[in-house]
Amino acid sequence: MVPAFPRSLAAVLMILCCCNSQLVVDYDIALFNGEVSRLATLVWLSPAYCLFEKWVEQRGGELTMRSSASVQVELLREDNATFVLPQRYSVPFCNDFSPKPAAVSTPLAYQMGPNVACIDGSCIEHVLPGQRFRVRYIIYSVSEEALVTTKWSAPIATRDDPPSYSSIDADTTPRSGAMVVITTVLVVALFLLLLGFASMLAARSKFAR
Ligand SMILES: *[C@@H]1O[C@H](CO)[C@@H](O)[C@H](O)[C@H]1NC(C)=O
Numbered sequence: 001m002v003p004a005f006p007r008s009l010a011a012v013l014m015i016l017c018c019c020n021s022q023l024v025v026d027y028d029i030a031l032f033n034g035e036v037s038r039l040a041t042l043v044w045l046s047p048a049y050c051l052f053e054k055w056v057e058q059r060g061g062e063l064t065m066r067s068s069a070s071v072q073v074e075l076l077r078e079d080n081a082t083f084v085l086p087q088r089y090s091v092p093f094c095n096d097f098s099p100k101p102a103a104v105s106t107p108l109a110y111q112m113g114p115n116v117a118c119i120d121g122s123c124i125e126h127v128l129p130g131q132r133f134r135v136r137y138i139i140y141s142v143s144e145e146a147l148v149t150t151k152w153s154a155p156i157a158t159r160d161d162p163p164s165y166s167s168i169d170a171d172t173t174p175r176s177g178a179m180v181v182i183t184t185v186l187v188v189a190l191f192l193l194l195l196g197f198a199s200m201l202a203a204r205s206k207f208a209r
Helices: 004-019 051-059 063-068 165-208
Strands: 023-025 043-045 070-077 082-084 110-112 115-118 124-126 132-140 146-150
Touching: 023 051, 051 132, 051 146, 070 110
Parallel strands: 023 146
Antiparallel strands: 043 110, 070 082, 070 132, 082 115, 115 124, 132 146
């Protein structure tokens, strides 16, 4: 029978899917505070709020596992190199109104940069201006089993825009101040040099007389 093979194949695929305990979900990875969160070598990301709850909801996981689970942030650079943030985070509560054990410190934002680690921990690389990364969050259980993974986000870029006029002003004021000092020192030095030269000439002409 012709349809038998595809049907068994489908069964095998289904078993494979079910055995793979990792859940991949749609999740909106957002900047922590809009455009302000994008800097030249660093981007602030909103923490993985409610991602753990998605796993609990869809896989019947246990809420009690929250305190031992951790969030890893993975990054996919434009050249397809993969990195992770050097730090794991505790699983945040779904909203700010949930009661929190005092011991749990959840950062307000995840700091992507200025350094990111190679996925195997063998290197550290710098985040550069105008670089684009796709981001995904993975929640690991205490036994390092990936419980839930988000899909890769749209590319998130660090800032690479020319500085605004106000920042140019702020940048160049101290510099032009230093320039004035250097110019003054040079002028004085030149004046002293000429003075020395002139007195040397005067002394020599007096000597010659
Ligand atoms: C990255 O991977 C994607 C999909 O595998 C491929 O289309 C793309 O050309 C790769 N980019 C680079 C820079 O290798």
